[in-house]
Structures are given as C-alpha cells and as structure tokens.
Amino acid sequence: MEEMTKVxxxxxxxxxxxxxxxxxxxxxxxxxxxxxxxxxGQEDAIKKELSKYTYPExxxxxxxxxxxxxxxEPPVLAIRRKRDSSMVVGLRMVKEGEADAFxxxxxxxxxxxxxxxxxxxxxxxxxxxxxxxxPTKNGVALLVDCGANVDARPSHLVQFAKMGSIYVKxxxxxxxxxxxxxxxGAEEEKGNQLVKExxxxxxACEDINFIGSVxxxxxxxxxxxxxxxxxxxxxxxxxxxxxxxxxxxxxxxxGLLSSTRSKLGALLVKPALKKTLKKFDASQxxxxxxxxxxxxxxxxxxxxxxxxxxxxxxxxxxFKEQNVNQKIMECFSVxxxx
Amino acid sequence: MEEMTKVxxxxxxxxxxxxxxxxxxxxxxxxxxxxxxxxxGQEDAIKKELSKYTYPExxxxxxxxxxxxxxxEPPVLAIRRKRDSSMVVGLRMVKEGEADAFxxxxxxxxxxxxxxxxxxxxxxxxxxxxxxxxPTKNGVALLVDCGANVDARPSHLVQFAKMGSIYVKxxxxxxxxxxxxxxxGAEEEKGNQLVKExxxxxxACEDINFIGSVxxxxxxxxxxxxxxxxxxxxxxxxxxxxxxxxxxxxxxxxGLLSSTRSKLGALLVKPALKKTLKKFDASQxxxxxxxxxxxxxxxxxxxxxxxxxxxxxxxxxxFKEQNVNQKIMECFSVxxxx
Numbered sequence: 001m002e003e004m005t006k007v008x009x010x011x012x013x014x015x016x017x018x019x020x021x022x023x024x025x026x027x028x029x030x031x032x033x034x035x036x037x038x039x040x041g042q043e044d045a046i047k048k049e050l051s052k053y054t055y056p057e058x059x060x061x062x063x064x065x066x067x068x069x070x071x072x073e074p075p076v077l078a079i080r081r082k083r084d085s086s087m088v089v090g091l092r093m094v095k096e097g098e099a100d101a102f103x104x105x106x107x108x109x110x111x112x113x114x115x116x117x118x119x120x121x122x123x124x125x126x127x128x129x130x131x132x133x134x135p136t137k138n139g140v141a142l143l144v145d146c147g148a149n150v151d152a153r154p155s156h157l158v159q160f161a162k163m164g165s166i167y168v169k170x171x172x173x174x175x176x177x178x179x180x181x182x183x184x185g186a187e188e189e190k191g192n193q194l195v196k197e198x199x200x201x202x203x204a205c206e207d208i209n210f211i212g213s214v215x216x217x218x219x220x221x222x223x224x225x226x227x228x229x230x231x232x233x234x235x236x237x238x239x240x241x242x243x244x245x246x247x248x249x250x251x252x253x254x255g256l257l258s259s260t261r262s263k264l265g266a267l268l269v270k271p272a273l274k275k276t277l278k279k280f281d282a283s284q285x286x287x288x289x290x291x292x293x294x295x296x297x298x299x300x301x302x303x304x305x306x307x308x309x310x311x312x313x314x315x316x317x318x319f320k321e322q323n324v325n326q327k328i329m330e331c332f333s334v335x336x337x338x
Numbered sequence: 339m340e341e342m343t344k345v346x347x348x349x350x351x352x353x354x355x356x357x358x359x360x361x362x363x364x365x366x367x368x369x370x371x372x373x374x375x376x377x378x379g380q381e382d383a384i385k386k387e388l389s390k391y392t393y394p395e396x397x398x399x400x401x402x403x404x405x406x407x408x409x410x411e412p413p414v415l416a417i418r419r420k421r422d423s424s425m426v427v428g429l430r431m432v433k434e435g436e437a438d439a440f441x442x443x444x445x446x447x448x449x450x451x452x453x454x455x456x457x458x459x460x461x462x463x464x465x466x467x468x469x470x471x472x473p474t475k476n477g478v479a480l481l482v483d484c485g486a487n488v489d490a491r492p493s494h495l496v497q498f499a500k501m502g503s504i505y506v507k508x509x510x511x512x513x514x515x516x517x518x519x520x521x522x523g524a525e526e527e528k529g530n531q532l533v534k535e536x537x538x539x540x541x542a543c544e545d546i547n548f549i550g551s552v553x554x555x556x557x558x559x560x561x562x563x564x565x566x567x568x569x570x571x572x573x574x575x576x577x578x579x580x581x582x583x584x585x586x587x588x589x590x591x592x593g594l595l596s597s598t599r600s601k602l603g604a605l606l607v608k609p610a611l612k613k614t615l616k617k618f619d620a621s622q623x624x625x626x627x628x629x630x631x632x633x634x635x636x637x638x639x640x641x642x643x644x645x646x647x648x649x650x651x652x653x654x655x656x657f658k659e660q661n662v663n664q665k666i667m668e669c670f671s672v673x674x675x676x
Contacts, residue, residue: 137585150522150530184488184573192488192570217577220585232530233574235522239555240575244582247475247558248618252590255614256607265606269593272600276593280586 002034008090011041014105022049024309029059040086075109091118094295101296101316105304115297124332125292132288136222146234154198163291164226170322180214180224283308286315340372346428349379351444360387362647367397378424413447429456432633439634439654443642453635462670463630470626474560484572492536501629502564508660518552518562621646624653
C-alpha cells in the first residue's frame, strides 16, 4: 500500500473560497486514494460545500477555525495574533508533524511570515524562497525567489538555485534542469553587484546545471527551467508576466469583437485559441512552494480555481513521495569528518 | 519661419540599416520642411538608398565614415577606438553644437557610453538614464531607467522622476504626468532598501505628480505615465514586456492556424486584430531618449523600421522646440542668492 500524504488546505483563503477550494479537495481525493485533506476554516461553510458532492468521506476532515487572515493585514502581526485562523492552525499542524503540507490561496505575506515563524527552516537553509511556476512556450519554469525577503546576498541565490533545481527535477520530473540567473545581458561581466558576485559561485556549483545569464526577454521562450533572481526582481517578473498577458489578451479580445466580420471569425477561432492559450497557463502545474521549510508550504493564486487546488494537492503528494526536503537537507549538510 | 532642427542619424546602426534608416529620413524631411538630417555612414551605401527616392535634397546631408561599431563590441572601448565610426562622428557633432540630436539603432551599450563620454551630462545631472516608451492599454509610459548604470542611489531615482516628467509633458504632451515608482506592493513600507529610501524623497517633490508605488502587474494597464526604477529592474521590465508579448502572440497565432475552421476564422479576424494590436506598439511614439545629456541622444530598437525612424526624428524636433534640456537644467539648478 502506498504511503498516505496528508495536506492541510486553507478553506478560507483566496477569492473563490470556500467553494472552489472545497471542490478542488473533493476532486483530488476522489482521484487519489492515498491522499487525505484537512480543511481548516468555518465548519458550517465548509460542510455546506462538501454536502454538494459524493466522495470518499474518510479522506476529508474538517478542523474548525474561527478567524480568517485578510490580505490587507500586516503579515507578521496577523500570524502572531490570529492564532485561531485557518492559516495559523494549518501551519501549526505541519510544524507539529500532523500533516505533510499546508496549502493556501490567502495572504501571501502572512503565508511567507507563517512559513518562517511557525513552520521554520530546514537545517542549513538561510532563507526560504517562494518559487512560483511561470508559463513558457513549451512548458513551465520555476522562478525563485518571489518572496518577501528582498535585498538578498549571493549565498542566498546559490541556495535558491540548488533548491529550485531539486524541486524541478523531483516534482516536475525534468532531468538535469537548466538553471539560469536573471541578468541584463548574456556576458559574465554584465549585471549589478549581486549578480556579478553570484555568477562565479553558481558556475562553481557541481550539483546544478548552470547555463549562465538569462535575459528577461528569453524567459517566456523557455530557455531555463529554474530562473534565479532576488525577490524584488522575481516579484516584478511574476507580476509583469500576469500584467502583460492580461492586457495583451484584452487587446486581442477587443480586436476580435470590433466588427461584425471579426465577430464571426472569433466564433470560428475560439475553440482552437482556447486550446493553445491553455498551454500558456502555469496553474495546471500547481501552486508556488515556499522552499526550504520543515514540511511543505504552498501558495496558490488568490484567484485559484478548483483545478489549481487539485493540481496543487497532487504536487504536494509528489513532493512528499520524492523526499524533496530530505534531498535539500543532504545538499546543504556539511559532510562529517571521518 | 520655424527654427530648423538638425538631427544626425546613424545610417549604419541596427538590423535594417541602411535601407529602413534612410527611408525613415526621407519620409521625415518630406513631411517636415524645418527638419534636416545628416546621415553618417558608408557614403556609397547611403547614396544607393537615397537614389531610390525623390525628396528635398537640401534637407539631407551625408557625412562619410569608415567604421561601424558592432553590437558585440565592448562599448567603452569601441567608442574610444572607432573614432571614424558612424556613431562616434554623430555624437561628436552633437557635442560640438553642429547638430541638435543623434539617433541610432546600433549598439545600446556604445550609445550609452558615447552619450556620457562624448556628449556629456547637463549641469546638475548625476546620471543620464535611458528612457524607452512601453505600450500600455491606452497609450504609452516612459520607463526610466533602462540604461547600463545599475545599482542606482535614491538621488538618481529622484532625478529620473523629474526628467521623465518633463519629457513626457513636453514631448508627449501629457499634462501633469502621473509618476510611479516600481515596487512589490502598494504600501509605503514595502520594497527593497532603495525604494524605501527613495519613496519619501519622491513624495516630497513638489514639481512632480507622484502617485506612489506601482506594481509591475499594473504597468501595462497604464496606471502611470512615468515609471521610475533602477536600471536592472527597468531592463527586466523592458525585455520581459517584449518577451511575453512575442511568446503570447506566437501562441495566439499557433491557435489561429491550428485547424481548418480556425484558419478560416483567422482570415476574418485578421484586419481587426492587426488594428488593435497596432495600438499596443510603442514604436509609433519614437525611440528611447538618453535624458540629461547636452543635446539629445536617442536609441531606437535594433529592429527599427522606417516608421520608427520617422517617428523618432519628429520626436527630436519636438524635444528641441519645447526646450526640454533648458527645462531640465532649470529644474536642477540651485537658485542663486540675491
């Protein structure tokens, strides 16, 4: 019998909670008998959603919590004060070994703070980075770091590269993932102080497949599987990806609906267009892990639908089965002297 | 009679030189009697292109140069060594007051180095930023800085904001332009060290319309007219804009051509789509000025077509007529004591 993976899911987080969150959990346990989900949040609201479906009931559990952390709250304060919130209770369960992972579509800031303050870092990890997946022409890339810890040091970036590489290999199944550092030119002498100092360190790493500098222009083209940068730049990349994508698609849509002729054409192209655009959507791969924590903490989009929640739950399962944290620890441990 | 504007145009720079460059010049002088263009580069090649068109010949002059600076060359070295290149000769003409502006689609690095080393900074300007225009939903925004000087200080960013504001107001005609600083959240306490230090300085500026932090996600939506950031981040934004745009459009195209039905639809939507996408194209506004130099230095895309060259020449004309450099100097000058 396969080992069970137990994931705590924040039923109150995100724009579509609890409806889409609960549905994602239902679909996941139906497909995976070796997955169990704990939903934290308002019991009544969760029960009401669950009552809509038939599913293996022994695989879903509810832990009632009274409070909800709002996106606008100061993260650290919220984590410290709202001890009976769906997020804090979930993170504590991971901390205490009662669950393997915690997943939330709620406040990113609170989740990052909670991951560090409540769950804690693996031994040897200096800083846990948030590593979302971004779509590329033919798949996906892991962008590490997009977290809240800006002004990183070179040693942090080296750890991001290593953890990202382990994650992509073991969870996404990409062998020998290509690791690139975000830079403003391809040459080694280019870049800001941080990149210039980090570059030779990455070059010297024997356990990653470092391909050198990656220009932002080439990221969507899929030149690297792991894209390393400090969090400010990572955040800009992540947000701009979404922004340019959304604006461009709205411009395309506007074009399609601008005349009678184009409207007719739009009807004809719609199914095919939908299909190709679906490929350019990272949510099918799951949420963004906060790498290097004791246990797994995953952030899904605030707008996460049942599909993204479903994929994230499966991602947690793979993470556990592949012993990713064990591999991270082995990578960072100083070998003991004989 | 209107004052003449004299622009030196690098006939050798960019992927489409000299053909598209020369055509852009021809079209511009035909439309603007008060514009004169000096083409620097291989005389024979330029003459061959010019011979294809009829135009007011007294408005176009050729200055023959032997050398061409290649994109791959180390910028500072190239500027120092290739004294008879189309770029160095052009920049020197601006320096010596023989021309108002220099425009090139050639090596960005060499142009930035040449702008600073040969043309020089206006009094009071600490660092000349490169400020390309990026498309937004309903127009365009000036992204300042995307240059080669990374690791900027807060005082630099304040100057970028002021110069950007003056440029957008006077050259693009946007009254009271909204100035935002790129940040990873809307709150004042967010950001890296540089942004946190710069924010209150911008807030205290009385001569700009500072709207606070701008998240990368909102830039394409057009929330700000002047988007301030240091050059590493600016470069990432600029390149990612191009990258996401190109990849997404290739995905859309792939969708349109994926079936017989969609191909038929594509024929119907093509004209309308082309029209709306044209709006999402900053090249119609001209090239990227290197702000704060004595004279004007403008970089167009390496792939610049005649249309972009044409628009850039008109932009140089407006720059001169509006006395932009005079306004920048007034903004930075310390008032003398009575």
